[in-house]
Amino acid sequence: MAARFIAQLVVMGSGLLIRAFAQAYRKALQTDASKTGAAQEAMQNTVRRASKAITEQEARQILGVTENAAWEDILKKYDILFERNAKQGSFYLQSKVHRAKECLEAVYQNKGQGPSTGSTG
Template sequence: MASKILANLIVMGGGILARAFVQAYRQALANASKTGVAQETLQNTVRRASKVMTEQEARQILGVTEETAWEEILKKYDVLFEKNAKNGSFYIQSKVHRAKECLESAYQGKGQSTPS
């Protein structure tokens, strides 16, 4: 009996909390739209989501130049990826991987071979 009452209290409390959260979120959106913050936030989110790594940024991440051979790029990639896999940052590791992907497509676009 006590467990049933406790379960009901938890469910009711969760529902009340969820409604309060939704109401607070709606009020925050209403306040933000009055000041233009909502549109700016939305624009920043879209800009971040659609941001594609440039070839120049990829070269900076891997520490290579335009004249660097693909084999050398792969060596740099392997070293950086492994360093961050062992004791580094997943964020940096993913940036290194994205940089390699970006340069791989750039090299393929130029008609150069990219052995995998």
């Protein structure tokens, strides 16, 4: 019984040491990266990747609309898909639906057919 207790203490203690070491290592990397400017570069790369826009064709496929669809039809599809994914879907799919609507909104605004600048759907 004592051996089991000692073994549990050793396992718990080593787990704590490993977590503390990992936390200290991450902190050291952050400090070093901020001194060399690598942190700023990594942040800029992350922002660039996140801001990559989808194409009009991808947006139309996501929302399931054709090229000659009216803006109102696009909004209806958007509302249905966005709400469906909000209730029982995934946040990833919900964000894709939102990005698709944003893309098509810009396309329709450029054509002069789309929503006014104050409308977000």
